[in-house]
C-alpha cells in the first residue's frame with residue numbers, strides 16, 4: 001500500500017481514508033515534540049521501547065500495568081502522534097465505549113476488529129484478508145487496547161487467530177507480528193460472567209491466556225497528579241490516599257486474608273450521622289437543595305455508586321421526584337421477540353410482566369425525565385460524537401418523541417424480549433461497574449449490602465483523586481451506620497504479573 005501524505009489523494013478503501021484523515025491533522029505535528037519533551041523517565045523508556053518495535057519492524061506484545069493518574073492516557077497520545085506523524089496508522093481501541101472516548105480516534109475493540117459478541121476458543125473476527133477492514137488491519141503499525149483486563153481472554157485469542165490469518169506471517173508470530181500494547185489494572189473489576197465463581201472469572205482473564213507468556217509487562221508507577229499545582233500538604237494527602245487505595249485493590253488490608261475480608265474504612269470518609277440513609281447519601285453528594293437544575297459541570301463530577309442496580313433505581317426515582325421542573329414520562333413498547341417461538345404465546349410473559357422487567361443495560365419501561373437531569377447512554381451510537389455506552393449527558397429539551405441533551409462527559413432473561421425505548425437511564429446514581437472508566441470528583445458510595453466481586457471497592461476509591469471527594473455510607477439491614485465493609489480481591493489474578 002503506498003504512503004499517503006496528501007489529503008487530496010483519494011483511496012478506494014474508506015476505512016483507510018478515515019485513518020489518513022488523522023494522519024493529516026496538523027495538530028499532531030505541532031504537539032508531538034512538546035509532549036515528547038514532557039515525558040517522565042519511566043514514560044520515555046516505554047515510549048522508546050514501543051517506537052523501537054514499531055519502526056524497526058519487530059513484533060511485540062506488551063502489557064502496561066498502571067494505576068490511575070500515572071499518565072497512560074497521556075502516553076497513548078504521544079505514542080499515537082509519533083506513529084501518525086510518520087504517516088502510519090495507529091488503532092486506538094478500548095474494551096469499553098467510555099474508555100475509548102479518551103483516545104484520539106478511539107473505538108471499542110469489538111467494533112474495530114469485528115470481534116463477535118460470543119467468543120470461545122475457536123471464534124474468529126468478522127473480517128477477511130481482502131475486506132476493507134482486513135486491508136486496514138494489514139496497514140496498522142501499532143494497536144493500543146485500553147482496559148484490557150475487563151474482557152474475556154477469548155477476545156484477545158480471537159484477535160490473535162484472525163490477525164495470524166490475515167497477516168499470513170511465515171513465523172506465525174502472535175497477533176500476526178503486529179505491535180500491540182494492552183493496558184489496564186487487574187485490581188479493577190474483571191470480565192463479568194453472569195453467575196460465575198472466582199475460579200471461572202480468574203481463568204477467563206487475559207493473564208490466564210496462552211498469549212500472556214508472549215506479553216512483556218511494562219509499568220508506570222509515578223502518580224502524575226502529584227506533580228500538578230498543589231501544596232506539599234495536598235501532595236502528602238494524595239500520596240497517602242493513593243497508597244491506601246492500592247492496599248484495598250491488592251487485598252493488603254487486614255492480612256492475612258484469602259481476598260474476602262472486612263476492612264475498616266477511615267473515619268473521615270464515613271457518613272455516620274444518619275436519620276434517613278437515602279437522604280444522607282444524597283446530601284453528601286448533591287447537597288440539600290436540588291430545586292433548580294444545576295449547570296452541566298455540577299452533574300459531570302458527581303455520582304452516587306452502588307454495588308447493584310436495584311438500589312440505583314431507588315435513588316434515581318427519589319432524585320427525579322425532588323428535582324424541580326415538569327416531569328415527562330416515556331413508556332417503552334415491549335413484546336416477546338417473534339423469533340422466540342417457544343415463549344411468544346406464553347401467558348406468563350404478558351405485557352404487565354414485560355413492563356416490570358428491570359435489568360442492567362436495558363432502559364426502564366417508564367422513563368421519568370425532567371429538564372436538567374443527568375442521564376446515561378446505554379448504547380454505542382456515535383464514537384466520533386462521543387455518544388457511547390456509559391456517556392453521561394444532561395437533558396436540555398424534552399418533546400413528545402425527541403429528547404435533547406448535552407454530553408457531560410446479555411441480558412440473562414429466559415425469553416427474548418424487544419423493548420422500544422430511548423436507550424438511556426437516569427444517572428444521579430449508577431452501579432459501581434458502570435462507573436469504571438468514569439472520571440468523578442464527588443463520589444458517594446452507599447453500601448446497604450456489601451460489594452460482591454473483585455475490584456468493586458477499588459474501582460470506587462480510584463474514581464476520585466483526593467479523600468475529600470469520597471463519602472461512604474455503610475448500613476446494616478436496619479439502616480444503622482457501620483464502619484467496616486467487605487472487600488473482595490481475587491489475589492491469584494496478580495500471581496503472574
Ligand SMILES: Nc1ncnc2c1ncn2[C@@H]1O[C@H](COP(=O)(O)OP(=O)(O)OP(=O)(O)O)[C@@H](O)[C@H]1O
Pocket residue numbers: 038039040043066067068069070071072073074075224225
Ligand atoms: N509527562 C507528563 N507531563 C505533564 N503532565 C502529565 C504527564 N503525564 C501525565 N500528565 C498529566 O497527569 C494527569 C494524569 O494523567 P493521565 O490522565 O494520562 O493518567 P491515567 O493513567 O490515564 O489516569 P486515569 O487512569 O485515572 O485516567 C493528566 O492531567 C495528564 O495530562
